[in-house]
Amino acid sequence: xxxxxxxxxxxxxxxxxxxxxxxxxxxxxxxxxxxxxxxxxxxxxxxxxxxxxxxxxxxxxxxxxxxxxxxxxxxxxxxxxxxxxxxxxxxxxxxxxxxxxxxxxxxxxxxxxxxxxxxxxxxxxxxxxxxxxxxxxxxxxxxxxxxxxxxxxxxxxxxxxxxxxxxxxxxxxxxxxxxxxxx
Amino acid sequence: xxxxxxxxxxxxxxxxxxxxxxxxxxxxxxxxxxxxxxxxxxxxxxxxxxxxxxxxxxxxxxxxxxxxxxxxxxxxxxxxxxxxxxxxxxxxxxxxxxxxx
Numbered sequence: 354x355x356x357x358x359x360x361x362x363x364x365x366x367x368x369x370x371x372x373x374x375x376x377x378x379x380x381x382x383x384x385x386x387x388x389x390x391x392x393x394x395x396x397x398x399x400x401x402x403x404x405x406x407x408x409x410x411x412x413x414x415x416x417x418x419x420x421x422x423x424x425x426x427x428x429x430x431x432x433x434x435x436x437x438x439x440x441x442x443x444x445x446x447x448x449x450x451x452x453x454x455x456x457x458x459x460x461x462x463x464x465x466x467x468x469x470x471x472x473x474x475x476x477x478x479x480x481x482x483x484x485x486x487x488x489x490x491x492x493x494x495x496x497x498x499x500x501x502x503x504x505x506x507x508x509x510x511x512x513x514x515x516x517x518x519x520x521x522x523x524x525x526x527x528x529x530x531x532x533x534x535x536x
Numbered sequence: 537x538x539x540x541x542x543x544x545x546x547x548x549x550x551x552x553x554x555x556x557x558x559x560x561x562x563x564x565x566x567x568x569x570x571x572x573x574x575x576x577x578x579x580x581x582x583x584x585x586x587x588x589x590x591x592x593x594x595x596x597x598x599x600x601x602x603x604x605x606x607x608x609x610x611x612x613x614x615x616x617x618x619x620x621x622x623x624x625x626x627x628x629x630x631x632x633x634x635x636x637x
Contacts (some may be wrong), residue, residue, distance in 0.1 A: 364537050372545050379549050379572055383556030386566065395568055398549075402575050405542070409586040418578070421603055426571070426610050433564045433614040437621040448559050449630065455558035459551040466547035467590040471540055479537045479586050484584075485632045486593045491600070506604045513608035517615040523622070 364482065367408055384401045386447055399423050409484045438449035542583035550576035561628045563617045567610060574606045 359365055378397035385391040399422045406415035492511070495503050525533065549572055557568030578599045585595025621627045 359538070362537065365541075368537065368541060372541075375545065376548055376552075377545060379552045382568055382572055383552050383559070384611070388562065391565060398572065399575060400580060405545075406582050408537075409582045411582045411585065411596050411599070414578075414582060414596050414603075415630055417600060417603060421607055422571075426607055427609055429614055430568065431607065432594060433567075433617060436618060437564060438628045447565065448563055449561055452559050455555050458558060459555035462554055463547050463551035466550060469545050470543035470547065474538075474540050474543065474587075475538060477539045477587060479539055482537060482586060483635075486596060490567050490591075490593045490594055494594070494597050495600070498592055499597055506601050510604055513611050517611040520612070521615040521618045 364408060368405070369409065371401050371404045375405070387432070388434050388447070392427060392434060395430070396423055396427055399427075408482070409479070410482055412485045413488045413491050539583050539587050542579055542586075546576040546583070548581040548629075549579065561630055563620070563629050564614070565615050565625045566629060567617075570613075571606065571610070574602060578602055 375398055378394045381394035382391050382398060385394060399418060403415040403418045403423075406412075406418065406521065553569045553573035553576060556572065557566055560566050574622060581595045581599045581601075581602065583595075585593060587600075588595065610624065617627055624631070
C-alpha cells in the first residue's frame with residue numbers, strides 16, 4: 354500500500370483527526386499544571402479513543418468505554434481530587450523537577466515499541482473494517498468460552514468494591530469507641 | 537487503513553503515560569497516567585482484533601476485561617490515596633518515604 358492510496362481512504366482522515374485529538378488531550382493529561390484540567394483532558398482522550406474503536410468496528414467496546422470510563426471512572430477521579438484537596442488552581446509544584454530523565458525514558462520506550470510493532474506488522478492492511486462486530490458475538494463469547502474469566506473479573510470487581518469501602522472508612526479510635534459504647 | 541498506524545498511536549499514548557507516571561508528584565495524577573497506559577493497551581487489543589476478526593471476538597472480550605480491571609484499580613487506588621491523605625495530610629508520592637531506607 355503506497356502513500357497515495359492511504360491518503361485516498363477517507364477512513365484515514367478520520368483516523369488522523371481522532372488521533373491528533375487523542376494525542377493532544379493525552380499530552381495535556383500529563384503536562385497540565387491544573388489537576389481538574391488534567392482529569393477533563395482524560396475525558397477528551399477517552400472520547401477520541403471511543404471514536405477510534407468505532408473506526409475499528411468495535412461498537413460495543415466503544416460504548417462500554419464511554420459509559421464506564423467517561424461516565425463513572427472520571428467522576429471517581431474528580432471525587433478523589435476534591436476529597437484529597439489537591440490544589441485545584443494552577444500549581445507549579447505538581448511535577449517533579451527532573452523532567453528530562455522521564456522524557457528520555459518515555460522517548461526510548463516509544464522508539465522500542467514503535468520499532469518492534471513496525472518490524473512485526475509492516476503494512477498489514479485492515480481489510481474487513483466496516484463490518485461491526487455484533488454485541489451478540491461478544492455476549493456469546495463472554496458467557497461461553499470465557500465464562501470463567503468473566504465470573505472471576507466480576508468477583509474482582511465485587512472484592513474491590515468492598516475493599517475500597519473498608520479501606521476508605523474512617524476507623525474510630527479506642528477512646529471514641531468507648532464513648533460510643535457508653536451512650 | 538493499516539494496523540501499524542493504530543499500534544504507533546498506542547505506543548505514543550503509552551509513552552505519554554510512562555512520562556506522566558514518572559514526573560507527577562500527586563498520587564491522583566499518577567493514577568491518571570496509569571489510565572492513559574491502559575487506554576493504549578485497549579487500542580492495541582482492538583486493533584489486533586480488527587486484524588484477526590476471530591469468530592469469538594477475542595480482542596474485544598479482553599478489552600472489556602481490561603476496562604473492568606481498570607475500574608477496580610481506580611476504586612482501590614483512590615481508597616488507598618484517601619487513607620494516606622487522612623493520615624499524612626498529603627497525597628504527594630515523593631513525601632511517602634516511610635519505607636525508604
